Amino acid sequence: MNCMNCGNLLSPDVKFCPKCGSPIAQSAPYTPPAQYTPPARQVQSSWSSGGPQSPQPPRRKSRAGKILLILATFLILVVAGAGAAIYYGYRYVEGNLKSSEAYQSAEAALKQSDAVAAKLGEIRETGFPVGTYKVDADGSGFATYTMSVVGTKASGRYFVSMERKAGTWRIMRAFVKLDDGEDVSIVSASEEGSSGERPSAAAAAPDEVNANPEDDDTASAGGKTISGGVLNGKAISKPQPPYPALAKAVRASGTVVVSVVVDERGRVIQAEALSGHPLLRPVCVTVARQARLSPTLLAGKPVKVRGTLTYEFKPE
Structure with a gap:
């Protein structure tokens, strides 16, 4: 270090120049500048295993959630519509039945x-x-x-x-x-008036008729009605009755006897249940009216005949 006034060489620790006596200004101790270190997030190494990293495109949001939401809403609407249709259909049918x-x-x-x-x-x-x-x-x-x-x-x-x-x-x-x-x-x-069993008609053989029509209570001047007994054997067509669901539920079974009046052409013109389970009688009467029988002849002329048709039911 030199004196600023006379240029004399000075030692570092002197405060005045020994030659000219001028005061020496004291300089601050030298401090080396701090080394700059960039932030860690900005440091990128080109020696990484994957090499230089390229920028990644932004991720797209998945549409699966929206599709599932739409499907769920659609199913809810379908189920709700079907439920409403069944409910109101049920009420409509019930109303019609109960108004009959x-x-x-x-x-x-x-x-x-x-x-x-x-x-x-x-x-x-x-x-x-x-x-x-x-x-x-x-x-x-x-x-x-x-x-x-x-x-x-x-x-x-x-x-x-x-x-x-x-x-x-x-x-x-x-x-x-x-x-x-x-x-x-x-x-x-x-x-x-209808639940009790009444005696059936006279049980003659199917092809036999009352030989003396005057003894028959149903004989009339205009046309005789004779007793024919059980007429199953004379049936040309004898539909079988269906087994009613209500009768199935209580396991109704047995024989139903239906009294019928058959005209000269073999058609059933009257039918009435005489005996049998009450739940089975109505269907038997209905099918008895649909039966067709061979005409019954008396002295070579067709006559009306009163007899019975029987129907058997076995529990299923």
Whole structure:
């Protein structure tokens, strides 16, 4: 270091020049500059295993979630629509059945029965009627129903069998099976007149006829009706009755005897059940009216004949 005034060489620790006496300015100790270190996130090495890294394109959002959401919404709408269609269809069919004359007659008999009132109390609700219903062109027909019944005291299932003649429904058999297994018979005027078994017609051989028509109670001056006994053997066409669903449910079986009147041409013009399970009678009467038999001759002339047709039912 040199003196700034005279240029004399100075030692580092002097404060005045020994030659000219000028004060020496003290300089700050030298500090080497700090080495610059870039931030770690900006340091990239070209010696990495993968070599220089290229910029990655931005990821696209997946559309699978939107598709699943659309499908789920569609399925919900389909299920809701099907459920609504079934519900309103059910209500429509139920309304039509419950507004029919046959159902209203059956329901009236149920609610007016003293035996039912004693066991079930007041009828609060009847379920969907299931069974068979048929009305022929001549106004005759039959119906069998079963439905759940809820009363203020108890509940059960209502079974009813009906027949239609001359435009009027008549209850042939009706009862309620309670949940505890007890049967409650419904007694009505129509049942009292039809539920009991009546004696069948005279049982002569199928091809035999009353040789003395004057002894027959049904003989008339205009045309004789003779007794023919069991007429199954004379049947040209004898349709078999279907097994009603209601009868299957209670395993109804046995023989049903139907009294018929056959005209001179072999057509059944009258049919009425004489005996058999009440749930099986209506279908037998219906098919008996469709039967065709060989004409019965008396002295070479065709006559009307009264006899019986029988039908067998075995539980399935």
